[in-house]
Amino acid sequence: QKEVEQDPGPLSVPEGAIVSLNCTYSNSAFQYFMWYRQYSRKGPELLMYTYSSGNKEDGRFTAQVDKSSKYISLFIRDSQPSDSATYLCAMSGTGGSYIPTFGRGTSLIVHP
Amino acid sequence: DTAVSQTPKYLVTQMGNDKSIKCEQNLGHDTMYWYKQDSKKFLKIMFSYNNKELIINETVPNRFSPKSPDKAHLNLHINSLELGDSAVYFCASSQDWTDKDTQYFGPGTRLTVL
Numbered sequence: 001q002k003e004v005e006q007d008p009g010p011l012s013v014p015e016g017a018i019v020s021l022n023c024t025y026s027n028s029a030f031q032y033f034m035w036y037r038q039y040s041r042k043g044p045e046l047l048m049y050t051y052s053s054g055n056k057e058d059g060r061f062t063a064q065v066d067k068s069s070k071y072i073s074l075f076i077r078d079s080q081p082s083d084s085a086t087y088l089c090a091m092s093g094t095g096g097s098y099i100p101t102f103g104r105g106t107s108l109i110v111h112p
Numbered sequence: 113d114t115a116v117s118q119t120p121k122y123l124v125t126q127m128g129n130d131k132s133i134k135c136e137q138n139l140g141h142d143t144m145y146w147y148k149q150d151s152k153k154f155l156k157i158m159f160s161y162n163n164k165e166l167i168i169n170e171t172v173p174n175r176f177s178p179k180s181p182d183k184a185h186l187n188l189h190i191n192s193l194e195l196g197d198s199a200v201y202f203c204a205s206s207q208d209w210t211d212k213d214t215q216y217f218g219p220g221t222r223l224t225v226l
Binding site for chain 2: 043086088100105
């Protein structure tokens with residue numbers, strides 16, 4: 001079992017839909033949780049960062065962390081074709097290390 | 113103004129050759145990283161340097177040798193290339209090695225070994 005599990009998709013939705021992206025993890029010591037967005041042929045860029053459990057909102061994006069279930073989510077409201085990308089979850093903070101462990105990414109396609 | 117840049121963007125080479133990838137960041141960060149992203153999109157840390165000093169060296173064949181001439185540059189040299197080395201290699205940087213959130217990634221170098 002991989003430390004971080006993420007469905008690769010692709011997830012195809014119509015423009016304007018609410019998108020839910022998820023990751024599960026096995027190491028309960030993770031403390032820091034991130035979502036990166038990666039456009040095709042580009043490097044990942046940080047989208048959201050959360051410490052421990054709870055919600056964080058930034059514009060159309062909401063990140064949720066449920067440490068008791070070892071489950072994190074990213075919600076995208078009013079999805080746009082420009083949101084089409086691969087979304088990678090990442091987590092860190094075990095054993096004093098802040099190097100993130102990444103999920104394999106979920107490919108999202110928002111069609112007009 | 114590119115924050116983290118890598119050269120070359122594409123690299124096609126034969127098995128057994130030696131090649132280098134260069135990375136530069138103009139963010140004034142202390143820590144730089146090399147990641148490998150395989151065909152299944154898994155992104156794995158290979159090395160990390162903090163102020164020109166190696167701080168992380170994951171289980172990577174010793175054919176891979178990073179070099180940091182100064183804290184703005186981290187190059188990756190690969191000897192005796194193998195088919196399994198084909199991947200996209202990303203350089204990244206962060207403020208320092210205790211930076212808990214943001215890593216800035218370069219555009220990647222797509223290496224194909226024939």
